[in-house]
Amino acid sequence: MSMQDTASSGVALWRLVADGIERGIADGRFAAGDKLPGEMEIAETYRVNRHTVRRALAALAERGIVRAERGSGTYVEAQKxxxxxxxxxxxxxxxxxxxxxxxxxxxxxxxxxxxxxxxxxxxxxxxxxxxxxxxxxxxxxxxxxxxxxxxxxxxxxxxxxxxxxxxxxxxxxxxxxxxxxxxxxxxxxxxxxxxxxxxxxxxxxxxxxxxxxxxxxxxxxxxxxxxxxxxxxxxxxxxxxx
Amino acid sequence: MSMQDTASSGVALWRLVADGIERGIADGRFAAGDKLPGEMEIAETYRVNRHTVRRALAALAERGIVRAERGSGTYVEAQKxxxxxxxxxxxxxxxxxxxxxxxxxxxxxxxxxxxxxxxxxxxxxxxxxxxxxxxxxxxxxxxxxxxxxxxxxxxxxxxxxxxxxxxxxxxxxxxxxxxxxxxxxxxxxxxxxxxxxxxxxxxxxxxxxxxxxxxxxxxxxxxxxxxxxxxxxxxxxxxxxx
DNA sequence: CCAAGTTGTCTATGATAGTAGACAACTTCA
DNA sequence: TGAAGTTGTCTACTATCATAGACAACTTGG
Structure with a gap:
């Protein structure tokens, strides 16, 4: 994925990553309490820079959907x-x-x-x-x-x-x-x-x-x-x- | 509305305008065939530059939802x-x-x-x-x-x-x-x-x-x-x- | 025909998004 | 204890987003 690939959809790249992760949680691919893949791994699956992934995770963390633990990983919090x-x-x-x-x-x-x-x-x-x-x-x-x-x-x-x-x-x-x-x-x-x-x-x-x-x-x-x-x-x- | 007001939501401003217009069509505020307000008027209601409105309308036009007629106005095309x-x-x-x-x-x-x-x-x-x-x-x-x-x-x-x-x-x-x-x-x-x-x-x-x-x-x-x-x-x- | 109002196109400028690399701080596990 | 793997922070560069102003091209209605 890249800024050109989005064909100027009007959504920031980090937003697409955040939405993808959120949907993974909604689908049950990641259950509550699960550890998400590392930032590097997420960056590779979405073909995106690690900083972009960090931005996505920060947005999810602010909304209380995930919680980052330094040195350990990022974990799922939410429920519908x-x-x-x-x-x-x-x-x-x-x-x-x-x-x-x-x-x-x-x-x-x-x-x-x-x-x-x-x-x-x-x-x-x-x-x-x-x-x-x-x-x-x-x-x-x-x-x-x-x-x-x-x-x-x-x-x-x-x-x-x-x-x-x-x-x-x-x-x-x-x-x-x-x-x-x-x-x-x-x-x-x-x-x-x-x-x-x-x-x-x-x-x-x-x-x-x-x-x-x-x-x-x-x-x-x-x-x-x-x-x-x-x-x-x-x-x-x-x-x-x- | 401005880039600061969006609080970095990860969606481009023109996208918000486009979504707003599209929702107006879905709600029935603008019916099929209706003429939309002029670009200047839309720009004022969303508190946004006219170029940003143009970008939004261009995106809607490309998806076949509206059709722009030079000198006349922009008209609604779609149905759900x-x-x-x-x-x-x-x-x-x-x-x-x-x-x-x-x-x-x-x-x-x-x-x-x-x-x-x-x-x-x-x-x-x-x-x-x-x-x-x-x-x-x-x-x-x-x-x-x-x-x-x-x-x-x-x-x-x-x-x-x-x-x-x-x-x-x-x-x-x-x-x-x-x-x-x-x-x-x-x-x-x-x-x-x-x-x-x-x-x-x-x-x-x-x-x-x-x-x-x-x-x-x-x-x-x-x-x-x-x-x-x-x-x-x-x-x-x-x-x-x- | 003309004036008012519309969309289309050009140039320019500052702010933000995304990429890239390096390293610090911390946790886990052997 | 130490190595590997994790998140956190910093700097730097480029492309895009959004704004701003001016003017052209066209339509509509009087």
Whole structure:
């Protein structure tokens, strides 16, 4: 590999090495606690200077994914959160099942009006008043995802304040008398984090994110809320059950 | 935005701009055929030099996502493939439903032995003989995903040759008398494409990919094949039905 | 036709990425 | 204890990234 080989992809060489190692950890090629190959060996496999490898490892170390021990080697630290995509999915339950402490925090709540697409998802008319809630969810102290949630301002007046107090979408819906709800059709794609989300997720720029668009319905199929969520890809894996 | 602000994320500034525009297209902020804002305006919104914006647009143009018209503006070209993740999912049907021509191609077939994890997925013993099939799937002439597929070499002798001839996993299984099958538990995550897959998917280095691990079962639940697929995130979106 | 607004091309300059080599500091193991 | 192998630090050089300004070529709408 070399700067010419990248064909000017716009990613630094050390980033490619770091991503390669990280994927090796995600794949299970390197398990938690394992010792990585030496810097020289990594440099040879990626056909890259040792200093470039060091830069890659430094970036991974800063994110807590590996840990370097002088004279000995560099060791793997990390683990992903398993996130089942069932129709009845609650963030707090998933995180709790992983033995971690779930948290939610309101970033911002504001009034908004429905675009044509939002209106269609929520079964409202274009231009209908909405509440827009920007929130972040964490496991222990690690940010997992940021979500933009839209609800009808007529059905859920003051939803922003309620969310700020309860810090939970489930409790917010309970407050309005919704006892149970189900996830509807869900779109999943991947992208690169933007500057705003990078800061909120405590993620370096350029990292991959999983983008999930979903609408929750009550038990008779009436749309309640529609969400646009961005997950730090390196901290989570989705499980789709058949 | 500036080179200092990126905090050395390892991605070039023009890449961040290109990714931002691309995400705007994916989100529907810019629809197919729309005119993008002028280079000067984009430069202002990203707080970046116009030359940097030009570089970003040039990269998008080379990938066929936008088209620049001198004196007039820059216009959007692209569309994503909607990929439903139902338990009975066939690539050719999905692509056909999108009005495009599905293709498959064998990259490589080889003998392999089951690691502990592969053995567990396939209900075999560690070290059992496997056939490993590396294949690529395309819609029209656009590569959509590369998959590594493992099957028991005892249950499916010569599977590599059969796949090379039929170019379809469904037809391969039919050849061995499997009339129907279902997708089992599926893990989805995101990452950055590596050099090998980048070449196969005709993607620039550093682009995001959707990584899908799944095992297909016959109708009584016996594991048939297990797959590790990498999708070009910019060309596909997964739909999970409730 | 003209003015305003667009993309295309050129030159120039400072900051950063990547390569290269040498050596120090430390750990492991025989 | 000593040799081999590891990570840490320093200097130096080249290519690329990003910015900056100026102007050409072209399209659109009045």
């Amino acid at each position: 959160l398993a996130y089942p995509l069932r129709s009845r999915t609650r963030f707090s339950e998933i995180v709790g099942a992983d033995g971690r402490e779930p948290h939610g925090r309101l970033i911002e709540a504001s009034e908004d009006v429905a675009t044509r697409e939002l209106a269609k998802e929520l079964g409202l008319k274009t231009g209908a008043p909405l509440v827009r809630i920007e929130a972040i969810r964490l496991a222990d102290r690690t940010p997992i995802c940021v979500s933009t949630t839209w609800l009808s301002a007529e059905l859920f007046p003051g939803a922003g304040e309620v969310f700020a107090a309860t810090r939970s979408m489930t409790k917010l819906l309970e407050h309005y008398g919704v006892r149970d709800y189900r996830r509807g059709a869900t779109r999943i794609t991947a992208g690169i984090v933007d500057a705003t989300d990078a800061a909120r997720l405590d993620l370096p720029l350029g990292r991959p994110i999983l983008v999930v668009d979903a609408t929750d319905h009550d038990l008779v199929g009436k749309p309640l809320v529609t969400k646009h969520s961005r997950f730090a890809a390196e901290r989570v894996e989705f499980l789709v059950e058949p | 493939l909607a990929y439903p993740l139902r338990s009975r999912t066939r690539f050719s049907e999905i692509v056909g439903a999108d009005g495009r021509e599905p293709h498959g191609r064998l990259i490589e077939a080889s003998e392999d032995v089951a690691t502990r994890e592969l053995a567990k997925e396939l209900g075999l013993k560690t070290g059992a003989p496997l056939v490993r099939i590396e294949a690529i799937r395309l819609a029209d002439r656009t590569p959509i995903c590369v998959s590594t597929t493992w099957l028991s070499a005892e249950l499916f002798p010569g599977a590599g040759e059969v796949f090379a001839a039929t170019r379809s996993m469904t037809k391969l299984l039919e050849h061995y008398g499997v009339r129907d099958y279902r997708r089992g538990a599926t893990r989805i995550t995101a990452g950055i494409v590596d050099a090998t897959d980048a070449a196969r998917l005709d993607l620039p280095l550093g682009r995001p990919i959707l990584v899908v691990d799944a095992t297909d079962h016959d109708l009584v639940g016996k594991p048939l094949v297990t797959k590790h697929s990498r999708f070009a995130a910019e060309r596909v979106e997964f739909l999970v039905e409730p």
